Amino acid sequence: MTAAQHFSQSYAEAREKFLEAARKAGAVLRHHEHPLKGPKGETLATDIARFGPEDASRILGIGSGTHGVEGYCGSGVQTALLVQGFQTRLPADTALVFIHGINPYGFAWDRRVNEDNVDLNRNFIDHSKPYPENPGYEELVDAINPPDLSPETMARSREIMRAYVQAHGHRALQHALSAGQYTHPNGVQFGGRKPVWSNVTLRRILREEMGRAERIAFVDIHSGLGERGKGEMICVEAEASPNCQRMRRWWGAKVRSAVDGGSVSSDVPGTVPVCFAEELHGKEVTAGGLEFGTVPIAEVTIALQSDNWLHQNGGHENPGAKEIAKRLRDAFYVNADDWKEMIFAQSLETCEEALAGLQAA
Structure with missing residues (x-):
């Protein structure tokens, strides 16, 4: 077994x-x-x-x-x-x-x-207390939550994140992406x-x-x-x-x-x-x-970005829903x-x- x-x-x-x-x-x-x-x-x-x-x-x-x-x-x-x-x-x-x-x-x-x-x-x-802040997320919010999933937009998102790594390091980018945020209800x-x-x-x-x-x-x-x-x-x-x-x-x-x-x-x-x-x-x-x-x-990052975009754009009614869910x-x-x-x-x-x-x- x-x-x-x-x-x-x-x-x-x-x-x-x-x-x-x-x-x-x-x-x-x-x-x-x-x-x-x-x-x-x-x-x-x-x-x-x-x-x-x-x-x-x-x-x-x-x-x-x-x-x-x-x-x-x-x-x-x-x-x-x-x-x-x-x-x-x-x-x-x-x-x-x-x-x-x-x-x-x-x-x-x-x-x-x-x-x-x-x-x-x-x-x-x-x-009931002030929420934790994530300044890295705020700086990258538009790149983390792209307006569409076109190859050009996603390439631009990756470019912005690479520049952030060069300026602050990989751990800083990971923290910005994954440490949570309390200011954007529709965001990742x-x-x-x-x-x-x-x-x-x-x-x-x-x-x-x-x-x-x-x-x-x-x-x-x-x-x-x-x-x-x-x-x-x-x-x-x-x-x-x-x-x-x-x-x-x-x-x-x-x-x-x-x-x-x-x-x-x-x-x-x-x-x-x-x-x-x-x-x-x-x-x-x-x-x-x-x-x-x-x-x-x-x-993993692209999958999360895609999932979040989907659920702001029709969710399971969107034609691309099955592909993004997979x-x-x-x-x-x-x-x-x-x-x-x-x-x-x-x-x-x-x-x-x-x-x-x-x-x-």
């Missing part, structure tokens, strides 16, 4: 496979239904599959689909873990909680963002101006599923950054922080700090680990994003068995190490 067969080609297929595997494994299932529907009128939901005691003092959570279309990667891993019996390895006083389709709208509609054009992994901030990487449905729902899930535990680990599976098939555990705190040091003890060299510049990710505000720290305040929380590389970053999916999901096997093996190892870490003194 290979892991690759447990990956899917649509949200509906992924959800069906996950729920079937969870039922066969004896999970306690809970569902948080989204108010909108999928492309074929199907139900959208964030689904929970729980194993182990309800009052367990230790919990390992495994998440998928924070960035919508990246759910193809995470859901496949979750389903393969279930089918291969990972849930049977739980130590005493330990629970396992799968959170499937954290952003089900983006997953179903092949978007990285949600129904509000919001990047969920930039939305977990205090919306918009973090939102209020807590969106998936934000509110995830917070509720954490309180209900993990609020009684004392030690919580969370592996949030992502894709799109880094070398093809290579995994990195992203820490959103500084290397010297107790949380990052604990992550290093558990996961070793695969841990990289986004704050200190050693990660494939920029230092990003409002991420899921922030949500865990807030909702589970006073607990020992060890949460990070397990990021898998797909295609070169230039292809471009985005291909940027975040490598539909090849070797890639699927690589990311599953690394995910399994990471989750095994998390279980061991939860038991350590």
